[in-house]
């Protein structure tokens with residue numbers, strides 16, 4: 269699929285409203301790659317004095333899924349080499365701009381830097397470039413290192429450049445220049461190329477949870493949605509869209525044997541938090557994306573052993589939840605590594621509400637309640653379960669797939685709820701045509717392919733179990749993301765009302781019945797799933 273960037277002419281790669289992660293449909297003439305979802309239309313008045321228009325959107329879940337499918341493009345082996353970029357954070361929009369090098373100096377486009385913030389226009393006359401931003405005027409001359417902003421003559425610390433009508437200013441002058449044009453405080457972290465307009469910084473705290481062993485709880489002052497990756501001994505969070513700033517100290521140490529430390533760094537327009545652990549780590553989002561909880565991932569067969577200290581990772585819940593964690597047993601012999609576990613993914617969440625089932629009932633709340641019920645039933649059958657979202661949090665489909673794949677479960681179960689039809693629909697992935705692996709790299713769009721027959725076996729087993737309980741059930745193929753991206757047996761379970769009223773969707777008895785059937789269905793193919801890994 270073709271990848272078209274937002275505002276390709278300007279080269280701006282992403283734009284989000286700060287503080288909330290609501291998404292607005294992209295302008296129809298652009299297709300929006302998933303990772304740049306979050307484009308927000310704003311009515312700029314002053315960057316210092318307004319919040320962005322909140323566009324509440326009721327998303328029918330399959331509409332959202334098909335949009336996601338239509339715009340998905342692969343990046344496992346298509347991501348370009350990292351280019352130099354600058355990030356700009358403000359009250360009206362967060363965005364990233366390309367940085368170009370001219371005569372050994374870094375430059376960026378001034379019009380592009382101002383465009384998301386207010387009404388801006390530029391005209392070129394010979395070597396003169398005149399800029400108008402709201403009521404402010406600025407005047408520059410190609411090849412001159414001085415310019416006028418209003419009535420003030422300004423030193424640019426380098427020559428102004430004019431390229432195809434595009435005005436480029438030296439990066440080192442961007443902070444003071446924006447401050448002069450915008451008429452308010454601008455903080456510029458020049459080494460890491462991050463510009464903060466006004467007081468927009470997101471701060472965070474990090475501490476080992478007093479309630480759950482070996483869980484690091486990070487609380488952020490605004491919602492965050494970092495890209496998460498892991499490597500042995502590390503879990504990394506990359507914040508490119510959020511003005512996250514350093515804690516008091518760049519390195520943090522914790523009084524915990526499993527998660528002893530974390531560190532903060534920023535570079536190329538991005539803040540990076542690295543959590544060091546002695547075991548594979550897993551991240552769970554909650555509290556409207558204000559909280560990220562890092563805990564030990566269950567150990568898959570053949571993975572790193574527990575730390576030598578004998579302080580084995582907790583097998584408890586990955587994150588705080590409505591249900592208090594079980595009281596820890598007295599420390600005895602370290603428990604055997606968990607080799608068989610499930611990932612439950614409560615679809616939607618946070619700004620993305622899913623289907624409006626009734627005026628009061630949002631799909632995201634039903635999927636979470638159902639997810640917790642399912643976790644209870646799976647755990648009761650000895651199947652350890654991680655939930656990707658254990659609270660109200662906004663998460664992208666790529667992010668869900670990446671988190672699940674990193675955890676490497678035996679089975680991934682994605683949950684949806686719907687007002688349409690009756691009973692339960694179970695989906696396995698309908699893989700897109702044309703995806704093919706390149707050398708050792710797996711195509712992201714067809715990553716599910718080797719696991720498809722296993723997924724279908726799980727779906728049949730669940731259907732059988734639901735039929736036994738007299739719940740109407742259908743098994744379907746659907747191009748449902750992120751199923752096609754999951755490198756494990758993967759199914760989606762969509763729960764519709766049993767037959768009578770829509771409110772029954774939220775009935776604990778019905779949720780319990782369905783959760784019980786799904787858990788039993790998984791249990792009966794456990795041996796197949798173990799072989800299939």
Ligand SMILES: [Zn+2]
Pocket residue numbers: 329330615616622623631683684685
């Ligand atoms: Zn849904």
